[in-house]
Amino acid sequence: MEVRYERVAGLDIGKATLTVCVRTPGPRGRRAETRTFSTMTRSLQVMRDWLLERGVTIAAMESTSTYWKGAFYCLEEVMEVWLVNAAHIKAISRRKTDVKDAEWIVQLLECGLLRPSFVPPPDIRRLRMLTRYRVQLMGDRTREITRLELMLEDASVKLSSVAASLTSVSARAMLGALISGEDDPRVLAELAKGKMRRKIPALTEALTGHFDAGHAQLARSMLARITAVEAALAELNSVIAAAFQPWAHQLELLQTIPGVGEKVAQVIIAETGADMTRFPTPEHLASWAGVSPGTRESAGKRYPVRPPHGNKWLTAMLVEAAGSVGRMKGANYLAAQHTRLSSRRGRARAQMAVGHSILVSAYWMLTRDQPYQDLGPEWLARRNDEAHARRLVAQLEKLGHTVVLDPAA
Template identity: 55%
Template sequence: MELLHDRCAALDIGKKDLKACVRTPNPGRGRSRRQETRTFATTTNALLELRDWLVAERVTLVVMEATGDYWRGAFYLLEDCLPVILVNAAHAKGLPGRKTDVSDAAWLCQLGECGLLTASFVPPEPIRHLRDLTRYRTTLTADRTREAQRLEKELEDAGIKLSSVATDILGVSGRAMLAALIDGERDPDALAGLAKARMRPKIPQLVQALTGSFSEHHAFLCRLHLERIDQLTKAIGELSTRIEEQTRPFARQREHLVTIPGVGQTVAEVIIAETGADMTRFPTAGHLASWAGICPGHHESAGKRRSGKTRHGNHWLGGALGTAAMAAARTRDTTYLGARYRRLAPRLGKKKALVAIEHSTLTAVWHMLTNDTDYQDLGGDYFTRRDPERALRRLTHQANTLGYTVRFDPIPEAA
C-alpha cells in the first residue's frame, strides 16, 4: 500500500507510561521500513524527552488514540511543534491474537503512515476551556436535580405530599414551608399559611398535603439536602458567570442561536463550546449531524438494510439538543419544529421524533453559523402549504373514520 507519511509515529498511552513507535525509511534497503519502539513515562519531563526524540527523527505525523483523558497531556505538549492527530480507538482495532501495548503502537503507526485513519475534532485551547466549564455546569445541574429528588423522597417517606400540590417544592413558598418543618413546626395550618402569591388559593390542599409524620430524622436529612442544593446552585451561578465571560468573543453567534425555538442561552453556550462555532470544520450540515451522532446509521448487508439506529456521538451536545428539542416540541403548531414533531410522533414514536427535531435544529445551526444569520422559521403551516392536497386527504380520512363525508369548496375572494 502506498505510504503517505514516510516518517510516522504512534503513541499507545496509558496512565503511567506510553509506548511510542516510530517508522522511518531504511536507507540502502529499498522499500523496507525501520521501526523503533520506546517506552516513556507520562510525566511532563518524560513527555519532553519524547518530543525531542520525535523532532530528531523528523516525524511528519504523530497518531494517538483517544484513551480516556490520558491522551490530553501528550497531545497538548506535542501539538505546538508536531502535526498530531487524535483518532477514535474503534477505528483502529488491531488484529486478533496480538494485543499488546507495543503491537498496538506499531499497528497504529502502520495505519497512520498509509493514511487510513481519520482525525477526530480537537478544538483550540479557548474552546477547550469553555468546554470544561459548560460540561462541569451540566454535571452540577444534574447533581442538583438528583439532590432535589432525594429531598422529595424524604418528604414522601414522612407522608408530606408537598410535590403533589406545589409545582416546585424549591420555590419561595416551598422553601418557607420546608424551613419551618426543619425548625420544628408541625401544624399543617401554620405551614400552609406560609404560601405566597399563586399558592394562596391552594391552602386547603396544602393543609392536607402537609399532614404527615415528619420527625427529627427527616428534618436532619432535609436540612442536608437543602444545604447541598444551595451549594450546587452557588457553584452553578459562578460557572455561568465565567462562561458568560468566556463566550464574549462568540456573542454574535450566541445571539443567532437563541433565535431557534427551544434554544436558550444555556443550550447556545453548549453548542458553541462543543462545536467551536466554526463550521468550516464540517463540510456540510450532514457531516455535523453525523459527528454529533444524531443522524440515521447505515448498516447494509446482502442488499438488505439492517438497523438504522443512531451511533454514539458527542453526548454533551446531544443532551443540550435533546433539551432544545423537547422545548421546541411544546411550541404546538406555531413553529416549524413543533409542527414537524407532531407530524412525525404518531408514525415514528416520540423518541425518534425528538431525534428528528434535534437533527433539524443542528442543521439550522450549521446554516446559521455558516451564513451569519438568524433563524428563519418556516412556520407551523409549512407542511400544509407545501402539500395542500395531502392535508385535504388527511382531513377527509379523519372525517370518514368518524362516519362523515366532507366536501371542500374554496373560499371566494373578497371583492
C-alpha cells in the first residue's frame, strides 16, 4: 500500500514496559527498528530522544487502560501523537507478541489506516480529573448510605421507610442517639425536627427494633465515613468552581438548557473541552459521547441495536439531566419530547433521546456563542398535525380529488 507518513513510530504499552517500533526510509526500502523501554519517566525521556533522533514526526499507540498517559504526555509536546481504539487494530487475527503489536501499529499508521481518538489539551484534562473524582466520591457516599440502610434493616429499624434520607438532620440525630445507647423509640422519635415532627407516630414504630452494640459500632463507622466523604466533596466543589473560572461564560450559556445545572454544565465542558471544532458535526459529537442511535442494517432491513459505546461520564450526566427534564411535565420542548417518547418507547430510551437533544443543543450553543432557544412544548404536536394533514391531502388527491385547505377561524 501507499506510504502516507515517512517517519512513524508504533508503541505497544504495558504497565511496566513499552515496545516501540520505528519505520523510516532506508537505502533498500523501508527500515524498521524495535526497542523496549521501561515506563518510568526517565526511560520515557530516553525513548522520546531516540524518536527525535530518528526524525519521527508522528507516533501511534493503543488506549491501554491508563498506561498510555505517561508516554502520550511525554511525546505530545514534540510530535504529533495518535491515541487509537484497540478494536480498530485487533480486527485481524495474528500472532500476539509485544514486538509484533508495535510493528503492526506502525504499519497501519504509515499507510493511513488508523484514526486518532480525541485527547483534550492539558487544561481540560485537569478539569476532567476533578469532575470525575467528584462523581466517584458521590458514588462512595451513596454506597455507604446503602450499607447503613441495610445494617438498620438487619436491626429491624425501619427509619428509611419514614425518613426521606438517612443523612438528614433529624435522621442523624436519631442515629446518634441510637449509637449512644438510647433505646426508647418515643425518646428517639422526639428528636425529629421541622416537618419530620408530623411523622412522630410512624417514627416511633419504625425505631422499634433490636439495635445492639454491634450495630452501634458499625453505624458509627459508617456515619464517620459519610461525614468524611461529604467534607471531601465540599472541598472539591470549591476547587472545581475555581478551576472553571476561565469557562464562566460557557457555563452560563449551557445552564440556559432546561435540566442542565452547574454540575452537568461542568461535565459537558470537562469532557468535550468546550471547543466544538474538534467535532465536524453534532452527529459526530453524539456518536463519540455514546448517545446516538445504534444502527444495524442487513439486506435492506434495519434492526434495533443498543447505542454505541462512548464517554460514560458524559452520557451519565446527560441522562441525569434528561431525568430532571422529564419531571417538568411538558413545560418546554425537551419535557414534551420526554413525555412523547416515554409513552411509546419507555423511559430509558426517552432519557437517552433527550440527552442526545441536550448535547446537540450544547454543540450549536458553544459553536455560535448563543443561549438556548426553546421551541416550546407545542412544537412537536404542531409538526405532527401538519404532517398528518399532508398525508390526508395526499390520499385524497390520489383518489382523484382536488383539495383546498381552509383553516378554521
